[in-house]
Amino acid sequence: MRGLFITGTDTEVGKTRIAAAMLRRAAQAGMSTVAMKPVAAGCDHTPHGWRNADALALQSAATVTLDYATVNPVALPEPVAPHLAAREAGRVLSLEALVAAYRDLPQADLAVVEGAGGWRVPLGDGTTLATLAKALGLEVVLVVGLRLGCLNHAQLTAEAIRADGCSLAGWVANCAGRPPKRADAQVATLREVLPAPCLGVVPRLSDASADAVSAHLTLP
Incomplete structure (x- = not known):
């Protein structure tokens, strides 16, 4: 099963959207898909337990129907860094448990795994989400939030992905908020400096549904 790990240049850059x-x-290409959000920090309490909006969006977008706990094995109430949210909830994040949860996913043509925050968000005990992506052997797709500072953040993240022994399959420029000045020039620069193909440039959309956004993307 091919797997993609979706990371971002920062938090709130549109990882879930992409x-x-x-x-x-x-x-749309006829592939079966499964989705996973290994750790979600920032959940609402429901009659069915803690639920995260991003994980629910992934659960809905995949073709293979999975129960919520399979999509999001660790749901933490507080919207802070995962290791802090876990500490406040009295839990310990286990890299081995997260790897096992991914290995237990049903087989499909493609698995999409979304991280939390940026590339090296801590999980605790010296491990990060980058450690998880490497342990799973997943190719990485980098979501670049088009905003002031994104050129620096994108290059540093791409360098970190390579330094951590992972493969950058491609990147997506995403305009989730108000388009920055000279957005086209930013994208042109990103094409020059990032060592991977551009998989899409997503403008600000009135219809931000997964199907609408998908029209602006190609698969790596």
Whole structure:
């Protein structure tokens, strides 16, 4: 099963938007898909337990129906860094348990795994989400939030992905908020400096559904 790990240059850059759209793009190509958000910090309490909006979006976008706990094995209430949210919840994040949860996913043509925050968000005990991506052997798709500072953040993240022994399959420029000045020039620069293909440039959309966003993407 091929797997993609979706990371971002920062938090709130549209990782879920792109991850869900990648799932829909694959489905449109006739592929079966599964989705996973290993750790979600920032959940709402429901009659069915803690639920995270991003994980629910991924669950809905995949073609293979999975129960919530399979999609999001660790759901933490507080919207802070995962290791801090876990500490406040009295839990310990286990790299081995997260790897096992991924290995237990049903087979599909494509698995899309979304991280939390940026590339090296801590999980605790010296491990990060980058450690998880490497342990799973997943190719990485980098979501670049088009904003002031994104050129620096994108290059540093790409360098870190390579330094951590992972493969950058491609990147997506995403305009989730108000378009920055000279956005086209930013994208042109990113094409020059990032060592991977551009998989899409997503403008600000009135319809931000996964299907609508998928029209602006290609699969790596």
